[in-house]
Amino acid sequence: MFYLFPFGNVSQNEGIIVYGAGAIGQSFLKQLEVTLPFAVIYVTDKKIVSSKKVGNVVFLPEKDVFQLPAYQIVVASLKFGEEIKQRLIQQGIEAERVVMLAENHAMEESQFEPHSFDWNEYYSDAEGHNEVQFQTYLEPLIRKYDFSFSRVVDFACGKGRIAELLSSFSDSLVCVDTSREAIDYCVQRFREKSNVECIVSEPEWIPLDKNSIDLLYSWDAMVHFDYRSIDYILTGFSRILKSGGFAVIHHSNAREHNSFKADKNWRKNPHCRSEFNAKDMRHLCEKSGFTVEEQQIMDWGIEALDCISVIRKC
Ligand SMILES: C[S@@+](CC[C@H](N)C(=O)[O-])C[C@H]1O[C@@H](n2cnc3c(N)ncnc32)[C@H](O)[C@@H]1O
Numbered sequence: 001m002f003y004l005f006p007f008g009n010v011s012q013n014e015g016i017i018v019y020g021a022g023a024i025g026q027s028f029l030k031q032l033e034v035t036l037p038f039a040v041i042y043v044t045d046k047k048i049v050s051s052k053k054v055g056n057v058v059f060l061p062e063k064d065v066f067q068l069p070a071y072q073i074v075v076a077s078l079k080f081g082e083e084i085k086q087r088l089i090q091q092g093i094e095a096e097r098v099v100m101l102a103e104n105h106a107m108e109e110s111q112f113e114p115h116s117f118d119w120n121e122y123y124s125d126a127e128g129h130n131e132v133q134f135q136t137y138l139e140p141l142i143r144k145y146d147f148s149f150s151r152v153v154d155f156a157c158g159k160g161r162i163a164e165l166l167s168s169f170s171d172s173l174v175c176v177d178t179s180r181e182a183i184d185y186c187v188q189r190f191r192e193k194s195n196v197e198c199i200v201s202e203p204e205w206i207p208l209d210k211n212s213i214d215l216l217y218s219w220d221a222m223v224h225f226d227y228r229s230i231d232y233i234l235t236g237f238s239r240i241l242k243s244g245g246f247a248v249i250h251h252s253n254a255r256e257h258n259s260f261k262a263d264k265n266w267r268k269n270p271h272c273r274s275e276f277n278a279k280d281m282r283h284l285c286e287k288s289g290f291t292v293e294e295q296q297i298m299d300w301g302i303e304a305l306d307c308i309s310v311i312r313k314c
Helices: 023-035 081-090 120-144 161-166 180-189 227-240 278-287
Strands: 015-019 040-045 052-054 057-061 073-075 151-155 172-177 196-200 213-218 241-252 290-300 302-313
Touching (some): 023 040, 073 081, 120 161, 120 241, 151 161, 151 227, 161 172, 180 196, 213 227, 227 241, 227 278, 227 290, 278 302
Parallel strands (some): 015 073, 040 057, 151 172, 151 213, 172 196, 213 241
Antiparallel strands (some): 241 302, 290 302
């Protein structure tokens, strides 16, 4: 099992206390080391008898926790979580300070392909970031390149939050995703827009005609795809794009990253980025008949974690 630190349930503060120095606690430390959201991390456990400082992590006995500022306490145990919480409360810690690990923070080690993952939480969380992401990353490229908006594809569109913005630029926009639920949602979302079509695709097959598309973009989806899927998908892009057509692809740049070693399992990496990078994209483009017009290395919580490649079918 892999245990995800409950990033969504802790507030920004100078410090955090992790209760539990076992396998889950150690995994939390690794995640905090990469993401660096706290200046100081305290780790406590019944088994810790004396204090020790390693970098910005302070290991200390349970009794010393009560002398610390009122930082949140993240309980690094699923099995004994409730018992630990009750003990802390009995000793005077306010219940609101204790952050529990939920069942969905525990993930199977096995690799789930991005098309079989449940994106529902993502869909609702991401919805508020549409305009800012569009204006920061996609709009400058639209201004810079002479894209044709005759027939456009949003690949791995999810529930259509970016497609909504692009639909007003496009004569015809096709929303493509492997999730039937997401596509059903898009059908409802765009029911008033006669220029938008919504299609369920196969993980490695896009059901669109050869040489039928002028522009294709994919936002915050292929960042999770591994080398093999991108290899297949680029072949698909090459098939459906017209000669000279562009693809704007937001993908991972996590392989050979300066600040961490990317795992083969995308779900273990910061922001679930896959073990893939800008160099891999250049290599695959060469194989599948694309020229790389430009690559923008970009930050996503972590410096240089992602890349946007603008590629053109030869
Ligand atoms: C993180 S969501 C991003 C959705 C959307 N682009 C956005 O920014 O809101 C990833 C999406 O990729 C879709 N997906 C995963 N694998 C896919 C594949 N092989 N082909 C098409 N869609 C895929 C998922 O169903 C999901 O909707």
